[in-house]
Amino acid sequence: MKKIVVFTGAGVSADSGIATFRDSDGLWANYRIEDVCTPEALAMNRSTVIEFYNIRRRELLQKRANAAHTAIASLESRYEVEVITQNIDDLHERAGSSKITHLHGELSKLRSMADSERIYDIPGWKEAAKAVENGADVDDYASVWKEELEAKDPYGDLLRPHVVFFGEQVPNYDLACRIAATADILIVCGTSLAVYPAAALVFAVKKDIPVYLVDPGSPDTSRIANPVHFIQKKAAEGMPELCRRLLEQAV
Ligand code: APR
Numbered sequence: 551m552k553k554i555v556v557f558t559g560a561g562v563s564a565d566s567g568i569a570t571f572r573d574s575d576g577l578w579a580n581y582r583i584e585d586v587c588t589p590e591a592l593a594m595n596r597s598t599v600i601e602f603y604n605i606r607r608r609e610l611l612q613k614r615a616n617a618a619h620t621a622i623a624s625l626e627s628r629y630e631v632e633v634i635t636q637n638i639d640d641l642h643e644r645a646g647s648s649k650i651t652h653l654h655g656e657l658s659k660l661r662s663m664a665d666s667e668r669i670y671d672i673p674g675w676k677e678a679a680k681a682v683e684n685g686a687d688v689d690d691y692a693s694v695w696k697e698e699l700e701a702k703d704p705y706g707d708l709l710r711p712h713v714v715f716f717g718e719q720v721p722n723y724d725l726a727c728r729i730a731a732t733a734d735i736l737i738v739c740g741t742s743l744a745v746y747p748a749a750a751l752v753f754a755v756k757k758d759i760p761v762y763l764v765d766p767g768s769p770d771t772s773r774i775a776n777p778v779h780f781i782q783k784k785a786a787e788g789m790p791e792l793c794r795r796l797l798e799q800a801v
Pocket of ligand 1: 558559560561562564565570571572573576636637654739740741742743744745764765766767768769783784785786
């Protein structure tokens with residue numbers, strides 16, 4: 551069975567109604583990174599940072615996986631598939647992908663301020679997502695999406711969003727490179743390839759394998775030595791088309 555590695559960014563969730571970062575209407579057009587996504591911001595303006603991620607959790611519970619997430623999950627019927635995502639949403643999980651590595655953390659988790667190895671699933675997250683998908687009011691689940699300012703873990707240490715801030719290490723990067731090196735096919739979807747080290751993942755694959763790029767924009771692929779097949783379409787349109795083709799040609 552051939553192996554496909556799918557490397558995704560914010561664009562794969564754009565068609566679910568979740569803002570990207572660097573598009574004209576992106577998150578960084580409305581918030582300053584230094585106010586909400588750095589260790590210094592968390593130390594100096596804890597309430598602003600906690601509130602920013604509470605808003606994003608509340609929004610995420612109201613969104614659904616789109617056709618791109620579903621198409622990626624469908625590849626598992628004929629390929630070994632691993633998803634490596636820069637996204638902190640859980641839409642790949644909700645679409646049914648079974649092997650997912652998050653490079654920049656996960657909105658549905660918190661972690662200890664004292665020990666970054668102590669990571670905690672937010673209790674009731676999956677149930678809340680399912681209930682809201684079935685029409686429940688997201689504010690009936692505020693205890694799930696709202697991290698309290700002084701929330702502590704069982705060891706008594708303050709908690710924080712399990713999100714990699716700018717300037718912080720990307721703990722899963724080496725693992726992601728090892729995964730990428732085993733790919734027979736690489737699919738890149740919905741990333742500007744602007745943020746390192748994540749963007750360097752495209753250089754971790756074997757040089758002779760095909761790279762498929764699905765993006766309505768024009769990420770810079772000039773440094774990719776591999777043959778690049780560019781599908782200049784939105785993920786919800788381009789990914790189902792690509793995945794259908796790959797499933798038809800699967801051996
Ligand atoms: N379908 C597919 N791709 C899309 C769509 C869509 N509907 N809409 C936009 N895109 C593309 C854009 O053209 C761009 O290439 O998605 C990409 C979004 O780029 P960014 O906003 O830079 O998002 P991303 O690449 O995921 O950012 C990387 O930067 O701020 C940090 O931690 C954050 O993980 C994030 C990282």
